[in-house]
Amino acid sequence: MWTYLKRQQAYLILGVFLVVLSFIHTHISPYLRQLLILSGINIILANGLNLISGITGQLSLGHAGFMAIGAYASAYLSVFVTGPESFAFLLNILAGGCLAGFFGFILGLPTLRLKGDYLAIVTLGFSEMIRVILLNMDSVGGARGLPQIPHNTDLIWTAGAVGLSLIFIYRMMKSYIGRAFLAIRENELAAQSCGINITKYKVISFTSGAFLAGIAGALFAHQLSYINPSIFGFIKSFEILIMIVLGGLGSLSGATLAAIILTFLPEALRPLQQITQIDFRMIIYSSLLIVMMLTRPSGLLGKRELWDFKIFGAFRRS
Amino acid sequence: MMSQPAEAILKVDNLSIAFGGLQVLMNVDFSVYSNEIVSLIGPNGAGKTTVFNIISGLYRPTSGSILFHSKNLTGMHPHRISNIGITRTFQNIRLFKDLTVLDNVIIAKHFAFCYKLLGSLFYTPAYVEEEAKAEKDALELLAVFGLAERAHDISKNLPYGEQRKLEIVRALASGVKILLLDEPAAGMNNAETSALLKLIHHIRDTFKITVLLIEHDMKLVMKISDRIIVLHHGEVIADGTPSQIRNNPHVVEAYLGNPT
Numbered sequence: 039m040w041t042y043l044k045r046q047q048a049y050l051i052l053g054v055f056l057v058v059l060s061f062i063h064t065h066i067s068p069y070l071r072q073l074l075i076l077s078g079i080n081i082i083l084a085n086g087l088n089l090i091s092g093i094t095g096q097l098s099l100g101h102a103g104f105m106a107i108g109a110y111a112s113a114y115l116s117v118f119v120t121g122p123e124s125f126a127f128l129l130n131i132l133a134g135g136c137l138a139g140f141f142g143f144i145l146g147l148p149t150l151r152l153k154g155d156y157l158a159i160v161t162l163g164f165s166e167m168i169r170v171i172l173l174n175m176d177s178v179g180g181a182r183g184l185p186q187i188p189h190n191t192d193l194i195w196t197a198g199a200v201g202l203s204l205i206f207i208y209r210m211m212k213s214y215i216g217r218a219f220l221a222i223r224e225n226e227l228a229a230q231s232c233g234i235n236i237t238k239y240k241v242i243s244f245t246s247g248a249f250l251a252g253i254a255g256a257l258f259a260h261q262l263s264y265i266n267p268s269i270f271g272f273i274k275s276f277e278i279l280i281m282i283v284l285g286g287l288g289s290l291s292g293a294t295l296a297a298i299i300l301t302f303l304p305e306a307l308r309p310l311q312q313i314t315q316i317d318f319r320m321i322i323y324s325s326l327l328i329v330m331m332l333t334r335p336s337g338l339l340g341k342r343e344l345w346d347f348k349i350f351g352a353f354r355r356s
Numbered sequence: 357m358m359s360q361p362a363e364a365i366l367k368v369d370n371l372s373i374a375f376g377g378l379q380v381l382m383n384v385d386f387s388v389y390s391n392e393i394v395s396l397i398g399p400n401g402a403g404k405t406t407v408f409n410i411i412s413g414l415y416r417p418t419s420g421s422i423l424f425h426s427k428n429l430t431g432m433h434p435h436r437i438s439n440i441g442i443t444r445t446f447q448n449i450r451l452f453k454d455l456t457v458l459d460n461v462i463i464a465k466h467f468a469f470c471y472k473l474l475g476s477l478f479y480t481p482a483y484v485e486e487e488a489k490a491e492k493d494a495l496e497l498l499a500v501f502g503l504a505e506r507a508h509d510i511s512k513n514l515p516y517g518e519q520r521k522l523e524i525v526r527a528l529a530s531g532v533k534i535l536l537l538d539e540p541a542a543g544m545n546n547a548e549t550s551a552l553l554k555l556i557h558h559i560r561d562t563f564k565i566t567v568l569l570i571e572h573d574m575k576l577v578m579k580i581s582d583r584i585i586v587l588h589h590g591e592v593i594a595d596g597t598p599s600q601i602r603n604n605p606h607v608v609e610a611y612l613g614n615p616t
């Protein structure tokens with residue numbers, strides 16, 4: 039357990055980090071800034087899915103669907119209702135997250151009772167359905183997409199959202215709620231015989247993951263300023279899934295690390311891509327997946343966290 | 357059975373269940389009294405585990421019911437049955453394999469936590485207190501069973517016998533009143549088995565609980581049981597003290613005559 043002092047120190051470090059960030063974020067190149075923001079959004083997406091699939095063990099293939107709900111809901115509010123004020127932006131992000139969470143709840147309640155791979159199929163179908171509905175919704179631009187979304191998302195907003203999301207998940211994992219998630223992943227029958235209402239905790243996990251996806255979607259929409267339904271297809275869900283598989287299902291720091299790597303790696307290979315005219319992203323994802331499965335089937339960190347490793351022992355909590 | 361109190365703590369009332377065309381249990385009827393060690397024995401496939409599956413809420417019987425202190429449990433969710441105080445172990449061990457020994461036990465204390473999610477987010481006094489108490493209680497319980505040293509090991513790395521023991525500790529941690537043990541001695545050698553039987557006696561006496569035990573090795577069962585119920589092809593063919601069972605002609609014919 040953290041000592042009182044250490045907890046103070048952690049918040050101090052976080053505070054200093056944000057202050058430094060607010061000074062430098064205008065001085066780094068727009069390109070790097072955008073990559074950092076995208077990393078942050080991917081960190082939230084990956085950790086949200088990790089909560090559902092890595093920690094609670096419920097395979098979901100529709101994370102992009104919840105992201106789309108958050109993106110569209112918040113963008114619609116910003117464009118047609120509130121305008122670009124910061125406070126309105128904050129409320130719109132939360133509205134996007136809540137609507138996505140609500141859909142997660144509605145979808146999860148009946149399907150999480152089912153066993154096995156049903157959830158994977160239902161979530162895949164759900165996210166495709168969301169995409170098709172958006173394609174046909176003229177009020178949000180249909181296939182043409184929704185342009186002129188205020189460009190509110192900056193590094194500070196993103197860093198704040200990432201920090202709060204990670205603290206939220208980390209603290210949840212330090213409670214009986216998080217332990218119930220793990221118990222369900224490990225063995226549903228044993229979890230029940232320990233008095234855990236498995237449907238209830240699956241729904242809590244699923245709803246929280248969907249909420250985080252909605253938040254990430256909202257940040258994403260206000261970063262890109264333009265969204266269309268095809269952004270939120272199956273490939274996007276797959277991308278997020280790869281992140282948590284790569285990082286190690288169930289590991290917070292693993293998912294975070296993998297989200298950063300998988301944001302920067304395709305960019306590093308962009309010159310090669312321009313010469314050869316091949317989209318390397320999918321090739322990278324597939325080959326990474328194959329290499330991982332052959333060499334480290336449990337992901338970069340497995341179920342452990344960065345601070346569980348000896349070399350990081352200095353940061354280990356007492 | 358003069359000494360038995362009038363009211364059974366657990367009553368299995370005329371239980372029948374069929375899977376498709378297969379009649380697995382037929383009018384199974386028996387009672388368990390407070391603080392008893394009762395063994396459910398019978399050849400493989402007799403339906404013993406199925407009785408446990410129904411008591412713990414995993415299966416719904418075709419007819420009949422389960423009464424706990426005269427309260428009908430039939431159709432209740434498994435987690436609620438655990439919360440009421442009936443907890444089982446499994447014939448094939450079901451630990452939370454990738455979690456530590458300590459976490460396995462703390463998870464079973466799920467019922468003991470009252471704080472809300474916000475409590476954990478903001479580190480409220482209630483959170484700190486409840487978590488500390490759960491950890492302390494779990495460590496104490498592990499110490500009683502000689503597993504304290506192993507508390508921070510990943511549970512799948514324990515030797516087989518200790519895994520079985522941990523499953524029992526986990527059941528005790530959940531505030532159990534009736535402990536259902538499904539072949540706890542399976543896969544153990546003679547020395548381990550007799551140690552386990554002593555342990556079961558010890559648990560009954562110190563934790564003041566009732567034990568219902570499945571074991572298909574009759575010789576072992578004779579030693580620790582207050583009462584034995586014999587199941588054969590889904591029917592109860594005998595119910596009595598070890599000496600009554602030993603001399604029961606039906607049992608001798610159905611069971612002893614055909615050793616497994």
Ligand SMILES: Nc1ncnc2c1ncn2[C@@H]1O[C@H](COP(=O)(O)OP(=O)(O)O)[C@@H](O)[C@H]1O
Binds near residue numbers: 380398401403404407
């Ligand atoms: N879910 C099920 N579906 C079909 N048959 C089952 C099911 N559960 C148990 N059985 C059958 O019930 C019979 C008794 O099984 P079980 O209770 O496990 O026996 P025991 O524990 O006494 O060895 C077996 O023939 C088994 O195949």
Ligand SMILES: [Mg+2]
Binds near residue numbers: 405
């Ligand atoms: Mg059995």
